[in-house]
Amino acid sequence: MPYTVLDLFAGGGGFSTGFQMSRRENETFEIITAVELNKDACDTLRAHLGTEKVIEGDITDPQIKERVVAACREVDVIIGGPPCQTYSLAGPSRSGKPEMREALRTDPRNTLFRHFFDLVDRIRPRVVVFENVEGITSKQLNASSEDELSHKDQVAIEVICDELESLGYSTRLEGDFTRRYQILNAVNYNVPQQRKRVIIIANRLDRVNPMVNEKNTDRPITLKEVLGNLPVTLPKISSNNMDKLKNMDVILDNLDRCLNSVVSSVKMLKESYSNQIEVQSDEFNNILAYLNDESFKLKDSKRSRTDKLLFLEGLLKGYNELLQIYTKRYFSDEVQQFQLSRAHNFRDVVIFSMMRPGTSSAQFINKESQAYDSFLDELYPYDRTKHIDTYVKHSWDKPSNTILSHMEKDGLKFIHPDQPRTFTPYEAALIQSFPLDYQFCGGRNAQYRQIGNAVPPLLARSIGESILRLLERIE
Ligand SMILES: C[S@@+](CC[C@H](N)C(=O)[O-])C[C@H]1O[C@@H](n2cnc3c(N)ncnc32)[C@H](O)[C@@H]1O
Known part of the structure; x- marks a missing residue:
């Protein structure tokens, strides 16, 4: 019989998926219930776990x-x-008077953490695994009442551990009794991504808790290994309201140069993906030939600003039409939300094409940096006193930065190493180590949110296997 698991705040199921993958001898886990508020995430969970197991x-x-x-x-x-x-x-802690405990249950100030502990207390599982962002190891409590002032100087993670202890769960760790939590970096668990997370393992069987063993200690998995062979996807480039785009004047004054950089980046794909049929196809060649011919028309011609704008609008419309033909041929309707790039504006596509892989805008606007680029510096549209690392172009030979749910708003921190666009949801899911055929419900943004929020399944799997080790000892 597999060990049974309840997944709280289950999202699109990263934690659950990893636990289901865990194996030790013949022992496994079965997710019996997953609880989640968001409908799209629940649809994803229902598709993977079965409707009856999901409480929305x-x-x-x-x-x-x-x-x-x-x-x-x-x-x-x-x-x-x-x-x-x-x-x-x-x-008020659990050991307080009954009326204080009641206040704990009913006080609207109480956070989701408290509801998590409340369910732990009512269900009394043998083991609890609490996962969170690294920030809770440094964050001071935000005291907002007399009660809370007594905990003011304690960091959140310590209060969470104390809370589990007060419920009768030991948080002691094997090999290091001074620590009660572990900071795990997904990159050490065969996930092609730098992603640090805190976990607390706690049990009520008076055992020490297992350390989660690292899997790959020699070298990290690179983006090339997981994304290198996917079908090439180019972005739709929006041609609406271009005149309102910040720094459009810089683009129009240098239109020739901007178009050239986009054309070269598409041309490069023919070499880099020489063994992929879609890149060698007529549909792809038509896109490239069109971009080439159109940009050639601009050479040496003197045009007014308005003319240039109209020319660019026309060019992008033509490009988008050819792109649609390519897309229809190589991506079915069902996978388009998941496997295609979101649309970008022309300025961003120029920036993506010109940036060097493995650099960020913090570098290209910094005169001291080797990656400084005076043209990109001029093009940079954001307030430099607030944001400097808005654009991040990844490199093939490294793992990705932490995938964020913010990708649902924009993906500028996740620019593809050689295609002038940001990561698709499918790529983000692979970087999170979801299985190749894992599908997410909802539109593109809902998918990005579920993926960015998830515990990487391969990390979760290693956590699960350490829990199997603990349960085995108990048996
Ligand atoms: C960090 S994500 C969890 C990701 C998940 N562990 C995974 O690995 O995919 C937190 C989730 O909690 C859900 N959530 C937030 N408030 C909630 C509530 N009051 N009740 C239930 N779920 C909630 C959010 O919708 C979100 O999907």
Whole structure:
């Protein structure tokens, strides 16, 4: 019989997927219930776990809690990562008077962390795995009441560990009794991504908790290894309201140069992906020939600003039409949200084409940096007193930076190493180590959110295997 798991704040199922992959001898896990508020994420969970296992609703809602408790009378492990907007955790402790405990349950100030602990206390699993962002190891509590002032100087992670201890769960770690949590970097677990997360493992069986063993200590998996052979996707380039685009004058004054950089970056793809049929196809060749011919028309011609703008609009319309033909041929309708790039504006596509892989805008606007580029510096459209690392172009021979749910807003920190666009949801999912055929429900932005929020399945798998080791010792 597999060990049973309840996943709280389950998102699109990264944590659950990894636990389901965990194996030790013949031992495995089965997710019996997953609780999640967001409908798209629940649709994803239902597709993977089965409808009956998903409770869609707000964990703070007493009725939802009753359903969770009823569904999970006997559960071995609770896993979960409450969202981390707030660190105001302190409150009357469990050991306090009954009326204080009641206040804890009903006080609207109480955070999602508290509801997580409340469910742990009611269900009493053998093991709890709490996952969160690294920030909670340094964040001071945000005291907002007398009660909380007593915890003011404690960092959030310590309060969470204390809370688990007060519920009767030991947080002691094997080999190092001075620490109660682990900071794990996904890159050490065969995930092609730098992503640090904190986990606390706690058990109520009076055992020390296992360290999660690293998998690849020699070298990280690179982006090339996971994304290098995917079909090439070019972005749709929006031609609306171009005149309102910041720094459009810089583009129009240097239109020749800008178009050339875009054309060269597309041309390069023919060499870099010489063994991929879609790049050697007529449809792709037509795009390239069109861009080449059109940009040639601009050479040495004197045009007014308005003329240039009209010319560029026309060029982009023609490009988008040819792109559609290419896309229809090589990507089915079903995968388009997932496997295609979002649309970009022309200025950004120029920036993507001109940036060197492995650099960021913080470098190209910095005169001291080797990657300084006076033209990109001129093109940079954001307020430099606030944001300097807005654009980040990844490199093939390294793992990715931390995939963020912010990708649903824009992907400028996730520019592809050699295609002039940002990562698709599919690429983000592979960087998060989701299985190749894992599908996410909802539109493109909903998919980015679920992917960016997830615990990378391969990291979760290693955590799961360390819990199997712990449970084996208990057996
Ligand atoms: C950090 S994500 C969890 C990701 C997940 N562990 C995974 O590996 O894919 C946090 C999730 O908590 C959900 N959530 C936030 N507030 C909630 C609430 N009150 N009740 C239930 N779920 C909630 C969010 O919709 C989000 O999907």
